[in-house]
Amino acid sequence: MSTFYAPSLQRGQSHYQLSEEESKHCVKVLRMQVGAPIELIDGKGLQAFTILEDAHPKRSILRLESSIFHDQTPALHIAMAPTKNMDRIEWYLEKATEMGLSKLTFLLCEHSERKQVNMERLEKIAIAAMKQSKRFYLPELRGPIRLEDFLQQHPTGYFGHCEEGEKIGLSGLKNTLPFLIGPEGDFSTTEINAALQSGYQAVDMSAFRLRTETAALLATTALLS
Amino acid sequence: MSTFYAPSLQRGQSHYQLSEEESKHCVKVLRMQVGAPIELIDGKGLQAFTILEDAHPKRSILRLESSIFHDQTPALHIAMAPTKNMDRIEWYLEKATEMGLSKLTFLLCEHSERKQVNMERLEKIAIAAMKQSKRFYLPELRGPIRLEDFLQQHPTGYFGHCEEGEKIGLSGLKNTLPFLIGPEGDFSTTEINAALQSGYQAVDMSAFRLRTETAALLATTALLS
Structure with a gap:
């Protein structure tokens, strides 16, 4: 049908x-x-x-x-800086929609190289993935908005960054909170401190260096479980 | 450098x-x-x-x-039927290599539409992802081999399938065991029974219908954690 x-x-x-x-x-x-x-x-x-x-x-x-x-599926909100290469955002959105993403916000960060995303094209990808995966909820797409504005709207959550510091593991995260993923050049030290001061917890995502969209994917599966 | x-x-x-x-x-x-x-x-x-x-x-x-x-990273063995579209295998391999995949075996199943994969091209992708992610271990690529031969070599493990039946959750899996992912048309009933009889546990992967490579990715993150 x-x-x-x-x-x-x-x-x-x-x-x-x-x-x-x-x-x-x-x-x-x-x-x-x-x-x-x-x-x-x-x-x-x-x-x-x-x-x-x-x-x-x-x-x-x-x-x-x-x-x-059909009842609403659990909240799962990822806020990420768009990658330089649009393909990488697009496939992340496809995979995450299949898995159960409910909201994707694009962030503008100090080291962001891409400031604009084609939201119309992304919506089409999300619609196709929703149909393919037999979901009944379309993920909400928002932004791009500045990180500091996002922190005001969502004062607590999780984030990954590459600097040293206290970090929690990927398991046992609450899916009611957003997970922030920085741009290719990582969050700046100022941004890391702003997130920590606001009430975000830094998460140790991997022993290896992850691409932005791979980090977003790991964050998605961590919030799922 | x-x-x-x-x-x-x-x-x-x-x-x-x-x-x-x-x-x-x-x-x-x-x-x-x-x-x-x-x-x-x-x-x-x-x-x-x-x-x-x-x-x-x-x-x-x-x-x-x-x-x-550098010491060996934990075992993480995915055995999957190749997808029709090579791009989907390629990006799965890139992501999984970044995350810590140690072995990828391609399976030939009853419903497999693709019987051959370009292993040389895949090895190049794995090498690039290994370097990019600062890993020191290259995932081993094997196959394609027939599912029944794989079951003889690896008599126990996990697998995902779309039929009804007893299934365990995605958490608490042992990463010493392989995780099997079927082709676009799923494992056949004969294959499901053969895997169960051999000693495989069926895993409930998602409330939604996943593409082959999305299922492989979820299996990878489940074995990681």
Whole structure:
């Protein structure tokens, strides 16, 4: 059964109209015909089973048969400085979405080399990974925002950095707190001190030197377990 | 300092000759001159600090100044069916090498769509990731071998599959045992039964449907912790 992402889907709706792009995909590309079953998910827990009622190439209409609301999955918030290479952010997002990421915030740090990310492209990747992994929640994508602003909004959490200092292990972390991952050049000493003073705990992530996206991935699996 | 991979390096050697390709890279690309410091690692724990003594474009000679032997890192053996798309295997290997993978075996399963992998290309990726992450051990790459042969060689371990059945959690796994990851179409029922009968434990990997390489990554982080 084909699945469409329907962010504006409402519980109790009797019919749903696909957007122009989706109608084209449904009728022209997938060649679906009246009576075909189609699944809708809104990325906020709602899953609906529908039947294609009007196979219009621009304004297809689906009739809702039944719907299920899936409970929210545990919080899992990673805040990372974007990597220089967009591919690395993209695959991290794909993997983390499959695993259960609920929020990804991009941080602007002193040593950030990339200040902008294509949020629209990333949202498409998250939607595809959500559908592929049969999740019903789309991770929220935010930022980029400055690290100091993030610390004001989220005064406690975890972070990894490469300087010496007291660090806790990767196990037993609370998934209600965000995990910060710095840029390729690491957090600056000023940033490390700001995070520690705010109430962040430094985490010893590996015996080896990790790339930014590998660190983000380890942080994700640590918050999962 | 530049690092070269020197698999034939011996402890106690006084000089080391770079291969023709490495000599060219060292002298022509990096434009290193006599007296330049160069690090050698053999991928089996040995790290040597050397000085470029003869900057020959085909047969450069390094003089060893000192060497350190690094203890073996914990075993971490993943055996996976290669994914259809080679890119996905490649990035898995890069990430897992950074994290501490010690052995990767490729499995041939009933539902395997890919039967061959370019081991030479994968070895280059592992070498680059080893250098990047400052590890001193190169993961061993093996296979592809048939699942039934693998089970004979390794009669116990862990595996993930998508069918119903008794499964243990992802935490508390012993890293001395291999973790098997099936192909895109999952292990067949015959294979699942063969693994269970041999002495493998099925592991509940996620509430969501994971891609092969995402499952391999979760297995890797589970054996790490």
